[in-house]
Amino acid sequence: MSGTLVLVRHGQSEWNLKNLFTGWKDPDLTELGVTEANAGGQALKDYGIKFDIAYTSDLVRAQNTLKIILDCVDQSGLETIRDQALNERDYGDLSGLNKDDARAKWGEEQVHIWRRSYDVPPPGGESLRDTGARVWPYYLTDILPQVLAGKNVLVAAHGNSLRSLVMVLDRLTKEQILSVNLATGVPMVYKLNADSTVKSKEVLGDMSGAH
Ligand SMILES: O=C(O)[C@H](O)COP(=O)(O)O
Numbered sequence: 001m002s003g004t005l006v007l008v009r010h011g012q013s014e015w016n017l018k019n020l021f022t023g024w025k026d027p028d029l030t031e032l033g034v035t036e037a038n039a040g041g042q043a044l045k046d047y048g049i050k051f052d053i054a055y056t057s058d059l060v061r062a063q064n065t066l067k068i069i070l071d072c073v074d075q076s077g078l079e080t081i082r083d084q085a086l087n088e089r090d091y092g093d094l095s096g097l098n099k100d101d102a103r104a105k106w107g108e109e110q111v112h113i114w115r116r117s118y119d120v121p122p123p124g125g126e127s128l129r130d131t132g133a134r135v136w137p138y139y140l141t142d143i144l145p146q147v148l149a150g151k152n153v154l155v156a157a158h159g160n161s162l163r164s165l166v167m168v169l170d171r172l173t174k175e176q177i178l179s180v181n182l183a184t185g186v187p188m189v190y191k192l193n194a195d196s197t198v199k200s201k202e203v204l205g206d207m208s209g210a211h
Pocket residue numbers: 020021022023024088091115158159160211
């Protein structure tokens with residue numbers, strides 16, 4: 001029988017708080033981000049899952065979220081693999097810019113397209129499709145085989161690297177993914193069938209506040 005795949009976006013980062021495009025920049029969690037990671041960890045503890053392996057990105061906000069969650073579920077020594085393939089979408093020239101300033105400069109609609117569309121990259125950066133082009137092979141070769149072997153796998157990563165996975169797992173269209181955003185620190189619990197399709201999805205928290 002397949003194991004369980006849990007995906008969680010990191011808690012609020014310093015640059016989320018300052019409303020800056022972040023991408024591959026490497027700010028740490030805010031105090032609220034730490035609280036959100038703890039809430040996600042507590043939800044997983046209440047859910048009663050024990051993990052066999054964890055994955056995270058090369059970026060400190062995701063690594064520290066993972067560390068906090070593992071402390072909450074009493075698994076701080078768990079084998080953890082870090083890989084750049086799980087990094088946030090590269091925001092290119094937008095990295096470090098204020099999101100409201102960007103809206104003032106390029107217009108609300110253009111900025112929304114850069115942030116949420118499937119295949120329109122921000123200047124010098126990655127579209128969601130580009131992000132998926134590195135996240136998906138990594139998922140297929142490294143993460144999925146563990147789940148299919150019956151292991152419980154935790155992945156702490158980023159809004160857009162996880163959106164690219166969710167798009168395929170949830171079978172969303174290019175149009176449907178536009179309105180999807182992941183809340184910080186809210187675990188998504190996927191049970192998979194033996195053929196890698198999704199048997200069930202449970203969200204342990206509130207995604208409605210995500211913007
Ligand atoms: O990289 C960033 O700025 C955030 O982590 C995610 O940004 P988004 O909400 O614009 O996708």
